[in-house]
Amino acid sequence: MTTTVNPPTPEQQQGIGTRLRHGREAISQRWHDAPRWVRWAALVALIAFFYALPNKEFYQYLGPIPTTGSNFTQVLFTVSIYVLLAVGLNIVVGFAGLLDLGYFGFFAVGAYTVAVLTSPSSNLKTLWPWLLVVPIAIALTMVSGIMLGTPTLRLRGDYLALVTLGFAEMIRIAAVSSDFLKGQRGFNQIPHPPGKYADGKPFFGVLDARPYYWLVLTLIILVVLGVRNLTHSRVGRAWISIREDEDAAQLMGVPTFKFKLWAFASGAAIAGLAGALFAGKQNFVNSQNFELLNSIIILAAVILGGSGNIVGAIVGGGLVAYMIERFRGIELFGTELYEYRFLFFGVVLVVMMIFRPQGIIPNRRRAAEFKDRRKEVIVGE
Amino acid sequence: MSDTERTPVVPAQADAPMVETLPAREPLLEVDHVTLRFGGVVALNDVDFTLYKGEILGLIGPNGAGKTTCFNAMTGIYQPSEGQIRFRGEKISGKKRHQITQLGMARTFQNIRLFPEMTALENVQVGADAHHRTSVVSALFRLPRHRREEREGREKAERLLEFVGIRPRMHEFARNLSYGEQRRLEIARALATDPVLLCLDEPAAGFNPAEKEELLQLIRQIRDTGVTVLLIEHDMRLVMGVTDRIVVLEFGKKIAEGLPAEVRDNPKVVAAYLGVPDDAA
Secondary structure (H helix, E strand, O other), rough: OOOOOOOOHHHHHHHHHHHHHHHHHHHHHHHHHOOOHHHHHHHHHHHHHHHHHHOOOHOOOOOOOOOOOOOHHHHHHHHHHHHHHHHHHHHHHHHOOOOOOHHHHHHHHHHHHHHHHHHHOOOOOOOOOOOHHHHHHHHHHHHHHHHHHHHHOOOHHHHHHHHHHHHHHHHHOOOOOOOOOOOOEEEOOOOOOOOOOOOOOOOOOOOOOOHHHHHHHHHHHHHHHHHHHHOOOOOHHHHHHHHOOOOHHHOOOHHHHHHHHHHHHHHHHHHHHHHHHHEEEEEEEHHHOOOHHHHHHHHHHHHHHHHOOOHHHHHHHHHHHHHHOOOOEEEEEEEEEHHHHHHHHHHHHHHHHHHHOOOOOOHHHHHHHHHHHHHHHHHHH | HHHOOOOOOOOHHHHOOOHOOOOOOOOEEEEEEEEEEEOEEEEEEEEHHHHHHOOOEEOOOOOOOOHHHHHHHHOOOOOOEEEEEEEOOOOOOOOOHHHHHHHHHEEEEEEEEEEEOOOOHHHHHHHHHHOOOOOOHHOOOHHHHHHHHHHHHHHHHHHHHHHOHHHHHHHOOOHHHHHHHHHHHHHHHHHOOOOOOOEEOOOOOOOHHHHHHHHHHHHHHHHHHOOOOEEEOHHHHHHHHHHOOOEEEOOOOOEEEHHHHHHHOHHHHHHHHHOHHHHHH
């Protein structure tokens, strides 16, 4: 310190940043160089970890990870729903490049479909079982996605964002004010998913959130496999080419409208599934579940995690939903941190946009792009 | 006639009576008295020419003559205000852009428009997908059709990258390729759509003479595989060296059409390119 003329602080910070970056690169390099079985083993271990997570016998050893202000298993369920939503929105925003600000509207459609068709408080009084209604909810959400998409996907960029924002608000206001959707009073006694233990007690009960979490976790894995298949096909290439240059894509024979509609419909279907799971767990659905803010949170999660990357979306969705809950029960200067959760997210997003606009785990394309810029800088030096 | 030495192509001449005497001249693209207006500006004024199967047609003209506009009208980006364009006997107007591509017309762009964050291979695969029928469902469950088309598309893409000479760079992102490689990649991507007609919009822009020579070779090879080529080009030498016939535009009007040698000596063309001397005006 004393003998050398040290560079001023900003550069020192940069030094730390570079070192961190090298560290991360080393990890990702090691991951790609590792033999196949090592990667599989790591993946299996990770999945096993998440299946084990909601057990108190397991998470009590995890130090500060379990939430203090609320039931941790309950929190895990919420987090898993957000992860599912982030994976779905990532198709629309990350792959096809369509800015959808009203994604939570599709979640609401899914949840309300289940509520209307199963709850005794519904005017329809169909009282169908939950499992039967789930495919209907998914199909109906897809249809609503196609209905919204058909006129609006001809629009581009900002206009699309505005229309989708309007869609989510329409759904919310319909839920608040229409008699059919029961507003604040909501629907109660929505049935749980089926399944019984050997002793006759229902597997999906009221008190224990674990089975629901495991169900969502399993569905996340299936959905991710499906999305992965799509992205490694003609469909995924079409989506990315639309994101990259819509005109050029059209002129190369990509039926862009059709594939944008598919992106919208697949995203919507996943949100519908999440909504159906939510309704089946909560037992109760009313208009307060579907605030506009939720759409923004999921979008923030996708961008934070790394738009266009499935793993990024999972990490982003998990992190954002978890942090919100983690703030509960932590007091600072006499106020609960939870009250300031959105301020915190605003700050995090701004900081991210400045220092890491590509997200925590960017897609490999963007990562490559940023790597190049660094290379250019080094050559320039 | 000097052009009989180009055996694969039937010599093409502008005069209509010749058509009857040469039955092999099958019209591929007919630009039929097309006028295109943007508000008060007439971008194309009664442009009329025909492109025959198997030839290399040059579309030239000074800057702002309407070459690219003509291209855009042909590929369905603009709708002609008057007249019509027929491709393989079918009217272009009213067709969607991807349908025109599926009919067999492919193009490159004056200012390169690749998909920058896709690899070279993926770029070409997008082109190959133009004729694929894999649905979302079969992609979702990796059904046999998906796997077959995926394999075929990839083989085709690799073959085309080999053809244009950038196969070793196929896993590179398009944005990371050099300028010349990007131009070649655009051609490969366009060829992947199995075109009958390939429209090249100033493919040699920014090339040095050696690269231009390579490009000439490539264009001839493409023609020899049976693809008709429409070439927009600034560089007169390149145009003269490779085209069978030339159409000259100026201020949105066709001012000349004919064999390269004829066009070169046409006083109107000379005037358009070099200006008219004061005393002749």
